[in-house]
Amino acid sequence: MTSTMQAPPQGLRRNRDFHIFWVGETISLFGAEVSLLALPLTALVVLGADASDLGLLRFAEYLPFLALALPLGVLVDRRRRHPLLVIANSARAVLVGAIPVLAALGWLTMPWLVVLATGIGTFTVLFDLCLVAYLPKFVAPEDLLSANGRVSVSQAGAEVAGPGLFGLLVHWLSAPLCLALNAASYLVSVVSLLLVKRPEPAPARVAGTPWQDFYDGLRFLARAPLLRAVTLAGSLHNLAWAVFQTAFLVYMNRILGFNVGVVLAAGAAGGLAGAACAPWLSRRLPVGVTYLAAGAATAVPALLIPAVSGQQTFLALVDTALLVVMNGGLAIFSVLTATLRQTVTPDRLMGRVVAGYRALVFGGISLGGLVTAWLGTFAGPRAILWVAGLVFLSASVPILLSPVPRLRGFGTEEQAVSEPESASEQGAASSSE
Template structure:
């Protein structure tokens, strides 16, 4: 860490508080990602189809609620909305072990809880991405986003192991109480932030008109337009791979569940490193070239996954390297891309921009799992993974052919208006 970064860290206690709370809640979320489906399987004897419905309910609110929540985030102070979101998530997650203890937990009840948690997650996600520029200056956006991204990657690396231990000791439903506590830790951290938000009056308000304004801003802003297309394409291919990889690993590579977990954990280290060094790399090198290099690394890594054959050791090395490169490139490009989005967006549009980008990226991205399942079933698992790998290369083209690789540094809003 450079001296400048250390000075930034010392002079911004508000971000330190936010980052601490978010890190704790991210680890808690990883516990829930393991404990909740185990609760459904062990306690409620859920079928694979029911587990699929539970997973979809967690993401479905992004499609329908991100845009109106973006309007809300632009109309209101974001910190109170984030506090309310995490208070509700703490209560909803804590409801699962309570119902289990009372022998009142049902599949329908669990589905309702998951959907409600998903709604709160959408509101929090829209708000925090819009809130970081409130407590962090433009020059420190990359460092701030890098810290949050590194926490997310670290949680993905260590969270499943922690979740497995807690499930083993506490049983699945009661392990969820840990995540309820993590959301409360985030609430306390947010409560102590002292930065004031400036809420700008926007005259007469109309939900549909405000949503349209946010979407048109994304479509009309050259950098955001490219990031939306590339991000949606990447998510589509990523979900495509996710739909096929576990089945491919078990049936064709003969990986056991523990080995699959090891591959996932080791590849997550790539995300930790990419996010942790993002600020240092961007500060020392040409922004556009760094971003383009991260895209090339992240989008070509998946080519190694269908290439993996032969003895198990070689297959493990090939698959792990492919996912490691994808996660490292993705983490660095996400940090840089998120910072670019925040830098070129006026504060009064930040919530709607974030919501619009989330809707476009997740809306298209979630269909990748469905398409991947169909293609893998019809053409074979390895063929399906090759199609996805080629899709990643196509997804990189909008970035590589755009103006973004020519950016020496992150532009300001004033500079972007002349583009």
């Protein structure tokens, strides 16, 4: 079990380091949301990119999540996380800031943009892995759920306000200049990290090789009943979401003729509400019950969206409301899963376990893209939505077949003993005896 959560039980409200960190991370999240739209728009406007180019650009952004998450997880577990966080956001500031500079000089090309997108994605993976592993260093165990909820609220808030903020900024500025603002937001995050005063203890000395570390992380993730269940469910959620999102956009835009931007912003508001409510729900309901409720709130609306019929305006309003509920369920699942990983994973395995989780989850996104491309050759958007709904429903199966529904809270004794030790931990225990 995790034994290195060193933060004193002073309460999250009085935790100065968390609030400084949270403010900086919130600003960088808003900046990243702007760049998510500004990067492809820069390719379109400045370089005259076509759909194939944009697909390559998106692939370059997500490739590091698939190819580098696990080896970077080994690095995270062998080094202090705070310096790595500073390096990651400093590098993202430089790489994102290079795009408007190259555009202004007339040197920006599509190959350069793809290379920079790959670099940005690489340091995003490093930052995300370190973030989850670093948070318990200055947040007490009993405050982790609330801390994860607040970070998720910031993320959902950025998703809600990001498209509108980008629309205003691109109206006043060019897309490359919006990326310059994104680079500045990463620098704000770096400053906030440097202001965190609580010293981070050195990681435990690792006797094994990096390959052994790699194996231990995957072994723990695969053999821990709780983590295995939520990882499988998370992968199915992301596969379903990748299929659903593409079909939903086509369905809303081409069949219903509704404003997709308004619908997505409203749906993101559901994610904001879900992230904010997750700590409140888990304090009033057993964690296992909350997990099941989140799964139902995701699968049921996904199945209702293609089933509802009626006039165009009625359909648009009902489908938007169902999307809000879906995003709320997914956000609750995300907050609960992040807290569960942090409470059942030994600190020395945290980076590798999170890396394995992220690789499998983002693998679900990639597989979902391939499934959607295949289904689109012979099925319409409504039929594809039915498929997505069924996959969302199947995500509840690994949860139901695991100990998760019986969980009453995080860090309970029965939860601890259900998690296996890694091979290296068993060896360490033997040698200590």
